Amino acid sequence: MPQSFKLDAFNALLLDSVGVGLIIAAYPGFEVLFRNQRALACFPGLADVGARLSGAVLGFDEGALRAKLDAGEAFKVGVEVKLRRRAQSLTLTATKASFGDSAWVVVEVSNDTKVRELESMIASYSKMVEQQNRSLKKEKERAEKLLLNIMPESVYKELKTFGVTTPQRYDEASILMLDFVGFTQLSVEHDPAAIITELNDIFSAFDRIAEQQGCERIKTIGDAYVAVSGLPEPAPDHAQSIARLAMMCVRYVKRRNQTHAIQSRCRVGLAPGPVIGSVVGIQKYVYDIFGPGINLASRLEALAGPMEILVSEEMYERLKADFVLEAQAETDVRGFGPKQIYKLLGTEGMTLDIEPAPAGH
């Protein structure tokens, strides 16, 4: 009998002071008989006379509620209510309590809002951190790519691991020096942007060829291109590699001229020799190489005619078995005295001449 439910002042006070909301309803009618202050704060409608669990205030599904309670189980439902402007996420658990002949429904109202708020905050924070990590990673990759452009990968790894690099001596290496004839003149005759694009295209192609031939581009200085073979990994055939690189670069420029308005003419000098490779600079890194072979290659390049490759005698000795070379008149090379020099003409299956452009170009 619902009317038999009576609480004395002490018990009412006790139920008001517990940490959860409590609603006690009649069974089987579901009329609300008692609610403590916490439950009332969440559902002000409970104060109405005749409020029922399945009514507008709580909105329990009466059939489902009855089924659960009759089976002796708890009926659970999650509810969102807004108190002032704060969304509260509540879990309501209804259970049946029997005393003798009478039975009641006890509904416990627990507030999970803080947990939900924390969950949202963690979600928000992790998303932020993940995003930050992604952009840091991208940034790092960009920086790495830039550094790999200016130094060999093995040197970069050393720098990354130890923070410093030690200069390395390479006894067996070959150097290529290449530049363009009349480039300065070209740059004033044409649109500067077009010239730079041109140079960029050509050097990028050289880089690809160098990589393919196992050579390293060391640097470009204006229109000059400096590459080396035999470092950082020693290669017994460094002279052959650099000679193939030289030939392929000249052939590339020839072929390019067939289809491009701007005509480029390059000249190349090759020399072997011991070199020292090192990162130079603290804030601005440059990987550079030093050694007499570099100067010699540079002098030979200056002596070469357009689309010619000149090599030193030491280079000739290494190449003569596999390449076609032509002796030149002995020439006085600045800083080196009179030198026998050779012109590189080709190798088996490859000459500097290229077939005419296909029709239609």
Place this chain on the structure above:
Amino acid sequence: MKATLFDRYGGFGSVHKVVLSFYDKMLDSDIVGPYFDDVDMAALVDHQTKFISQVMGGPASYSNEVLEQVHRRLGITQEAFDEMTGLLEETLVEFGFKPEDVRTIMTSIRSCQPYIVAKG
């Protein structure tokens, strides 16, 4: 690199308490609270997390353009802005932030005012 306030005050492990406390204060305020009447809880917590993280140099960084863009339609008054900064100051003091750090944060927030307060 100098450690950010975010790191010096214990990273997210400590800062999350500031976020929740500030969130409570903002909601309880009758001046700034109404701006959040129709915002759901997750979005609001997200906002406060990013906000505190931003002002303390944590993993959030919004340019002035973005700040202006997201606040433009909200019609935030000067009064609401002042209330918000006041509440934040109160929260930081409650959590034992050093006076000079509170000042640093307040100065940084006030510099964002033109991008947040609606132009009359």
